[in-house]
Amino acid sequence: MKFTEEHEWLRAEGDLVVVGITSHASAQLGDIVFVELPDVGTVVAKDDEVVVIESVKAASDILAPIDGEIVEINEALGDTPSLANDDAMGEGWFMKIRPSDPAQMDAYMDEAAYNALIA
Amino acid sequence: MSDLLHTPLFDLHAKLGAKMVPYAGYAMPLQYPLGVMKEHTHTREKVGLFDVSHMGQVLLEGTDFEATALALETLVPVDVLGLAEGRQRYGFFTNDAGGIMDDLMLANRGDHIFVVVNAACKAADIAHMTANLDGVSVTEVTDRALLALQGPAAEAVLAAFDPRAAEMRFMDVATLTLNGAECWVSRSGYTGEDGYEISVPAAQAEELTRSLLAHDDVEAIGLAARNSLRLEAGLCLYGNDIDVETTPTEAALNWAIQKVRRTGGARAGGFPGADIILGELANGAVRKRVGLLPDGPAPMREGVVLYSDAESDAPIGTIASGSFGPTVGGPIAMGMVAAEFTTNGTIVFGALRGKRLPLTVTALPFVPANFKR
Numbered sequence: 001m002k003f004t005e006e007h008e009w010l011r012a013e014g015d016l017v018v019v020g021i022t023s024h025a026s027a028q029l030g031d032i033v034f035v036e037l038p039d040v041g042t043v044v045a046k047d048d049e050v051v052v053i054e055s056v057k058a059a060s061d062i063l064a065p066i067d068g069e070i071v072e073i074n075e076a077l078g079d080t081p082s083l084a085n086d087d088a089m090g091e092g093w094f095m096k097i098r099p100s101d102p103a104q105m106d107a108y109m110d111e112a113a114y115n116a117l118i119a
Numbered sequence: 120m121s122d123l124l125h126t127p128l129f130d131l132h133a134k135l136g137a138k139m140v141p142y143a144g145y146a147m148p149l150q151y152p153l154g155v156m157k158e159h160t161h162t163r164e165k166v167g168l169f170d171v172s173h174m175g176q177v178l179l180e181g182t183d184f185e186a187t188a189l190a191l192e193t194l195v196p197v198d199v200l201g202l203a204e205g206r207q208r209y210g211f212f213t214n215d216a217g218g219i220m221d222d223l224m225l226a227n228r229g230d231h232i233f234v235v236v237n238a239a240c241k242a243a244d245i246a247h248m249t250a251n252l253d254g255v256s257v258t259e260v261t262d263r264a265l266l267a268l269q270g271p272a273a274e275a276v277l278a279a280f281d282p283r284a285a286e287m288r289f290m291d292v293a294t295l296t297l298n299g300a301e302c303w304v305s306r307s308g309y310t311g312e313d314g315y316e317i318s319v320p321a322a323q324a325e326e327l328t329r330s331l332l333a334h335d336d337v338e339a340i341g342l343a344a345r346n347s348l349r350l351e352a353g354l355c356l357y358g359n360d361i362d363v364e365t366t367p368t369e370a371a372l373n374w375a376i377q378k379v380r381r382t383g384g385a386r387a388g389g390f391p392g393a394d395i396i397l398g399e400l401a402n403g404a405v406r407k408r409v410g411l412l413p414d415g416p417a418p419m420r421e422g423v424v425l426y427s428d429a430e431s432d433a434p435i436g437t438i439a440s441g442s443f444g445p446t447v448g449g450p451i452a453m454g455m456v457a458a459e460f461t462t463n464g465t466i467v468f469g470a471l472r473g474k475r476l477p478l479t480v481t482a483l484p485f486v487p488a489n490f491k492r
Binding site: 030031033034036052054055056057058059078081 | 154445
């Protein structure tokens with residue numbers, strides 16, 4: 001698993017990359033009440049705003065960590081946005097991207113480096 | 120946050136694990152480890168305790184209550200003179216254009232009037248009163264904290280400290296002895312729930328707060344839940360829902376202007392902007408604050424521009440406050456819309472991230488008030 005400075009995680013799953021936010025980020029955001037996900041089929045570039053997370057307090061943008069096509073979104077977040085709080089690193093995933101340049105993942109931190117960042 | 124002011128409970132907030140944020144020049148608790156959602160729900164079901172010491176507490180003392188009341192009536196369009204001793208009332212300072220400079224609570228304390236104003240406005244309010252209240256001494260109370268104890272079990276909690284708390288009705292004020300501290304207490308609040316606001320000497324504030332929090336039913340609640348609670352209760356936040364550009368009629372606050380200050384009343388007018396405000400009371404305003412219920416799950420927050428339909432380019436209003444309502448279980452908002460769109464059930468559209476999303480104009484409050492009348 002890889003981590004961005006924007007507190008997203010990326011996990012390779014076959015030739016896809018699953019993206020979500022870290023438990024640390026989800027705790028900072030507080031109670032998540034709505035997650036707006038991109039449409040399947042959307043082609044995104046790294047740093048595009050692709051997801052909006054609404055907590056009780058505020059809205060936060062999540063940026064695409066890599067270039068690629070959105071091939072699946074986590075429909076369960078529609079009914080249960082709190083999954084992004086309760087299981088941020090697992091069932092609370094946001095989307096699966098088919099990367100156009102898988103090597104982009106290599107630039108991101110490993111878990112130890114991320115844990116050092118948030119320590 | 121080193122240049123921020125601290126309330127007398129600053130150290131306690133840190134010990135309680137609060138996430139502190141700057142608010143109106145103060146370091147204030149946004150939320151505690153419980154989290155906004157549970158803090159909100161806890162207040163609706165049991166009791167929440169809020170530090171609101173950033174707000175301005177002011178004493179007005181003239182030769183007698185009547186003189187002080189009549190002086191204050193030159194700045195606010197409400198019936199101050201008719202307020203009975205031991206009673207509190209909502210009001211606002213207006214300007215010559217009929218706009219609201221701040222909203223406030225005022226209480227008849229017998230020989231003086233006790234006023235509570237918003238933190239962000241308190242310096243301006245005190246200067247305004249000092250300059251304009253002839254023969255009245257205006258004294259900011261700087262040696263007291265202000266707590267709010269809110270929720271259906273608030274009476275039971277506070278009556279254990281002083282049984283006289285149970286005898287108070289909504290908007291009564293009294294001096295109670297809580298934990299040995301002489302407290303100025305009103306039965307009011309900003310959540311739509313029954314409860315009290317408690318002015319306590321700063322030196323005894325932490326001890327009283329700890330004693331209240333020791334009760335199983337009481338949790339510390341931060342500013343984030345305070346905002347979602349007041350929004351569900353349909354209450355205005357100064358700076359969002361009301362400001363100097365907003366008149367009382369636009370703000371749907373006609374109820375706060377008693378008959379005696381209206382056209383035909385014994386003390387009609389005589390406050391800043393009276394011609395405009397009395398005109399709107401008679402004829403209505405061109406726009407009005409309404410409740411807005413987004414049809415979908417996406418919250419629409421302050422600044423979202425409203426339109427009559429999904430295509431029109433002509434705005435008909437703006438959202439002033441918007442969030443998720445934990446008790447409602449969905450997004451809620453209040454906003455100013457043009458008069459022809461204020462009927463309950465009217466559908467309007469908010470522009471959110473490039474889309475037009477429908478909202479329904481809805482009666483306020485979103486959650487019924489639970490006061491002890």
